[in-house]
Amino acid sequence: MLQIGSVVDGKYKILNMIGQGGMSTVYLAMNERANKQWAIKEVRKDGVQNFDVVRQGLIVETDMLKKLHHPNLPSIIDVIDADDTFLIVMDYIEGISLKQALRETGAQPQELVIEWAKELCDVLGYLHSRIPAIIYRDMKPANVILKPDGHVTLIDFGTAREYKNAQVEDTQCLGTRGYAAPEQYGGRGQTDARTDIYCLGATIYHLVTGQNPGEYPYTMVPIRQIDPGLSTGLEQIILKCTQPDPSRRYQSCAELLYDLEHYDELDISHRRGQKRKLGLFAASALLTLILTGASVFGRVMEKKTENQGCDAYIQAAERTSGSERIDNYKSAISLNPSNEAAYLGYLDTVMEDGRLEDSEYQMLLQCLNDRDGGRSNANEAYLKTNEAGYVKFCYELGVDCYYSYGDNGNKAYAAKWLSVVLEKDAAGLHYSMPEDERNKAAWAERADILYHIGSYYNQLDQVDKSGDSTASYATYWMDLMELLDNDRGRTDGSDSATFLRLCIEITGQIQTNASKFKNAGITEDEMRTAIGTIREKSDGIEAGGELQKELKAQLAVNTELAEEKLLVVFSGTSEGGS
Template sequence: MLEIGSLVDGKYKILNEVGRGGMSVVYLAMNEKANKQWAIKEVRKDGIRDFEVVKQGLIVETDMLKKLRHPSLPSIIDVIEDEDTFLIVMDYIEGNPLSSALEEFGAQPQELVISWAKQLCDVLGYLHSQNPPIIYRDMKPANVMLKPDGNVTLIDFGTAREFKEKNLADTTCLGTVGYAAPEQFGGMGQTDARTDIYCLGATLYHLVTGKNPCEPPYKISPIREINPSLSSGLERIILKCTQRDPKDRYQSCAELMYALEHYNEIDDKFRKKQKKKLGAFLTTSILTVLCSTVSAWGYFSAENKRTENYDYILKSAESYQDYCNAILTDPERTDAYLQMNDAMIQDFVLSKEEAQQMLTLQMGVEEKDRQGFSKKKDVLKELKEKNPEGYEKVCYEIGNSFLFYYDVNVNRDRYSSAKNWFKECVKSYPIAQVYCDISDCLDLINQYSEAKVKQTDKMYEAYGTLWEKVTELKKKEEKFEDVDARLQVWSEINDIVNEQVVPFLEVTSSNDLIQLLNDISDEAGNISKSVIKEDIDELQDKIQSTIQKINAAQEAGKK
């Protein structure tokens, strides 16, 4: 096993162990020169009977991934091998597998599952578009990582294979029983794109019902037999994906993607609504005249009652679900959203679990009908339509929580998660646009740094833009009246400069960097409020440390 703190290949420092399987251990490592975190997968000869066979399989897996580039796939950066060990250096995918979400929470919300399905369908379509096509063959919740920003990444290509047009059958039967298509077990020809469509259908079944197809009764039933509130359109999609005969399934991921994007239109309720539209229109026209007086009285009575319920729930709210209940009572009011946000960060940390709970606001909050079945309510959409000013206020405050308190190791992920909220409020909060621009810069820098062909000019162009946005952030901060908000922004500017000292020195002068930091230090020193003196002293100490780092880097560059 690799030792914590050891240096691999002279550049990857092992930070800690993040995962362990039957044949391998995965570590989080840091390339300190590039200030970049990676995952290192270690497979050792010890304890593996057929190490050479396993090693050859890993070589096939890495060679396959090296030539792929997709947002939902990890990138392979390096392969290090000797007689006893095989190491794969790859993207560190922060998050947890969907299997963990199933174990902890059971069936997942339908809208979330459909969102994940579209992403997985897109990446499978990308694999199938390669020449020759790549068939993944092992889609299951355990092989899908849910990242902090709500997107998913497909991992573990140990069973993937390239489609060989002249082959009559696969040479090996690989996959996971329950999720695997019948043809993966021999006797039905070789696997192809439709095999992955079956596996995806089985995965969606597990996610949306909580029923594991690997366990008794070992079958995929219509999902509404398990939860009648689920969409009949989604039910049809899953049943078609998981047909025994590949000819009866969707024939391509493009065909499946179209169905996923229009699942509501093949829902029974949608079809019935279309048929009833004319009759409903005529009936409504008559009833409108008769009921107008009664409705006016009923509306004001119901509104008063709703306000009373909302205030009572919010006053006694102690948990995430309490705040959700208040929001469901009246999605147009901002109090519950903002108090929920404050409660999440009262310890000055937004944990991954809390971040996931906040994400459900964007995906829809669950509410139960009279029969006890859950359905989703798009509360933010209602807030945006009925109270646009309040909607932007909520998005801005939650964006700040992700930016300043989110407990993740990679700053790019922190900015990316915050951007999902900030992009909704740029009209009312100009500084939100700056944060979005910084997020875009960090994404570009990451893409260029991982590109197979070096793109140095483009990377430094992105660093130049990032520096411009940092100086713009300083100007926007000057308009803040709230001292705490200014301290947060000052600290963020210092952190960005501290992390990017070397590349910033390529796009601006050390004098400009130091001048910006000294201006912040001076402005902070002019604040007379004693209650935050300790915070100001800490910020000024960090600024001095960053200035020392700038001077050291400048001197090193002269040598």
């Protein structure tokens, strides 16, 4: 057990104990050099059975949290793995758990609960949009911290898991009785996003009624049977969240969030529906007859209006900039989610600075997952009906992920989108592209090579059970050279930035992996020839915009460093002396 006043890892001074569970203790600590407080979670070997198993679970949990960045999630700062203890240094979240709030004041005000639910819905949607999706599985009041500013933070990822497409059901049945969905008890398929929606519905139920679904009689009745003053709209939402059959629940957090934001409209609809039910029944036969005749004409006119409105928003977007431009593209997508022009305009807008940030990528995914206008399917499903447009969007997004995601690109994300391109190409889809046939072939070939590199990128330097490498640096070099050759004729116009990014990557790989390329049989002449080709082709690109100027400057630095590295590697000079 950590001692109050002791210093951990030479920088974290333990101030006091702030929590204790079955196998862990949480301390408040101060990093005196940074003048900042942190929470340190300690799990000791002598405090739990099967410590090695628990330790492995903690490693999985912390590795998962390190990749997440959301305002309603804590950040992992440090992990200290010692022989007798495992320490996790994380954000200190000041506040109380919603379980404590229930214990102290009972049922919580409906308006506050709905605001908390919207924040929790947003963070669950963020987790579900990860690749692969993260299923939280243990939503309950005890795992939600209410901060002094009124916002909430989701904690404790001990039962979270990554969704596996090929898996029939979970390997372990985890969750909390009363809040857990039926499928969490095993035998009913794999848990997915709808499982978290069930748990969130049970949590909302507990918060607004004060009745714990995890206590006898372990049931959830309609909330207005407990408190008639509660909203009928919220009652409908909770009932839909907690359907035993996952197919009858909300199918995504975006769908649930929409209803939470409009629960009062559901309320009004319900009250009006009850009041007018008798009158509407009498009029329904006549209306049905009239509407049947008008429905075809109405749908044609509606579609025409949608297309005109979509085009108007796209034109408005082209006249604006920044967030206003993105809002116009979103409005266009809402009216006609099958029109690829709005998605491509959205993507071009976020890529104006030459970078695709994680937050921008997640917002784009959210836009694809939204069910605008109460539609039964997500926007992406409608875009897929426009096969040529969907392929073009996936190609552009795949290339942007490959070269421009964050600091170094994200090859795994790129492979996901480019696989769509290859699948449609293999099926013989004649997608429409503005280029001529020669460039269309180059376009498809580039997608194939980028996907190929992206799909095995993380296998470099990894070995299989026999000790053999799972990916070859020789193959990697050949793929890069194929890509360079494929892009040689595409060094002007909008493709110039893509070509420069490719050159930056190749020179960067020479700089980083020259020794490994050499060991794989790639000669000095081959690498210098590649650098020469890159210099010749990039010199012919006019730096017309700020992005091209920045990329050319970065490439110039990379080229010099790559040539210096070749001198070191092939002259026999030690790397330490370079």
